[in-house]
Amino acid sequence: MRKINVAVVGATGAVGTQMINMLTETSLPINQIKFLASKRSAGKTIAFKGQEFTIEELVPESFEGVDLALFSAGGGISEKFAPEAVKRGAIVVDNTSHFRMQEGVPLVVPEVNPEALKTHQGIIANPNCSTIQMMVALEPIRQAYGLKRIIVSTYQAVSGAGNLAMDELKQQTQAFLDGVPKDEIPANILPAGGDKKHYPLAFNALPQIDVFAEEGYTYEEWKMVNETKKIMEDSQIKVSATCVRIPVLTGHSESIYIETEKPATVSEVQEILTNAAGVTLEDDPSQQIYPQALNSVGSKSTFVGRIRKDLDEEKGIHMWVVSDNLLKGAAWNSVQIAEKMFEMDLLGK
């Protein structure tokens, strides 16, 4: 029986914490596990399955004997150390955006394009959180009716920006409730840690996630565009996105409009999604049943509801898609990729 040695890079962050939760309940036969971080965090302890582990300093040699390395410590760390892990025989599942669009790096949502895993050269990229849940919801519809076009507006939670961003939102919110004037609300992280200006998110909506790039679109918006085409292996799909941060701690919501190739009725789409892997249909307006960010927290599923025909376009459909951005959007999809690879005999010897 194959058993695998696992290394987790970046175990103390918002995603890392959930990575440990997902590894606690994984079907992967873990032999050894180690937790790696920068010198700053090395020496701290971390609990896993009731045992205490000391975080080791991340160096190239850390990956000797490692079969699976899960990276979630920023693009710079992945850029430097993922190749070192691969050189030493590990499979890397990288949660940063660094390798996503590189040729030879599969970008995988297990429910959508597991076959791409076979083409890997050591590194597999985990897509962006907002892309993953959209892919889970749309792929079953694409399989049945084809997919020509996507227009998406997101309602994204702050946990995608890390623990410090979550703390900042809580502090800002309390300050507002305490009557602190708007100009004195602390804002040092959002909307994008690396950008010049910072704005309060509490009781606000910020139409900027990540920094601005070409054509007036943010990187987050470009991720949704480019990653969709790569995952669906269709450069012809029309995709445009507007990505917005709202005062939610965890759980991304998306208002998605699609145009299919063949027309589909609402009940046909509901039927397809009822039977789709990774999807939970929550769609009964008569009972006010629809997906909600708060309810998604802690679930691996992608929730879909508010499915309606466009009022004018025969092949147009609107829907509301929600998922826990730290789980299916990050930690769970990464661990699920590893499980899938194990199942496909691509991991562990």
Add this chain to the structure above:
Amino acid sequence: MRKINVAVVGATGAVGTQMINMLTETSLPINQIKFLASKRSAGKTIAFKGQEFTIEELVPESFEGVDLALFSAGGGISEKFAPEAVKRGAIVVDNTSHFRMQEGVPLVVPEVNPEALKTHQGIIANPNCSTIQMMVALEPIRQAYGLKRIIVSTYQAVSGAGNLAMDELKQQTQAFLDGVPKDEIPANILPAGGDKKHYPLAFNALPQIDVFAEEGYTYEEWKMVNETKKIMEDSQIKVSATCVRIPVLTGHSESIYIETEKPATVSEVQEILTNAAGVTLEDDPSQQIYPQALNSVGSKSTFVGRIRKDLDEEKGIHMWVVSDNLLKGAAWNSVQIAEKMFEMDLLGK
């Protein structure tokens, strides 16, 4: 010089309070003003321009000698008393949805269709808050390039649902910050006062505003569809909406996609909106300048930014539109209608 006698119906609500602010600074030559409410609120006092007024009980005779009656006390009150006011010679500007789609009732955004005021038969309807700001932003573009299609996803504040909804959001938010479990968070009003189930909005997004109606769309969504066609006097415009409540107190945001008849560049659209009545362009990604709900509070303007070409459709444009839903979305648009009517010699004799 004409002077007018004004009656305000529903002066104590979230919109009513702003109505008084708008009347304080109006250019209308007010002769007398009176404040009307149900028996329950009658007898309370209200301050206007440094003077104390006693709220009178609303009865049909209240409108004797009144030239302008501003209604914002719910559809039922408008249904019953607006005709009584008209019967006594008053012009009614009604902020509820009751008369909006009735023939013979102009539905007016002064920047868009002031000419419709000439056709009035006593009652003028103020459009829905989320519709108004969209009309202000899109009409100048429609004038220049034509408008074939609108797809809008909203990010709406709670103040549109009244003072009690604002209080509820604040209480829920404090409870969350204090660690109260999700199931014990008080929720008695949102998403729709008159509906069966209520959900917490704090740190959540609720894809339901008003109750559900035909085709799986909510009334709020239908309002945006039907009112747009009536205000723009074009039943051929394709409109679909997804209306979502988010944890913001005041300031509606909208992610709007349009298709024009003739292609327009981003700088052409920016140029047009720079010179458009009621619009403030806030659109400079290089400086992280874009409209924000928090910044819109207290302004009569509609803020537009994030203007981008669709990545695939030559005639497709995306934008982000924000306005104070209590001002341009309600109180200011109502008072502005009255000012416009006065200017057009339709009010006061």
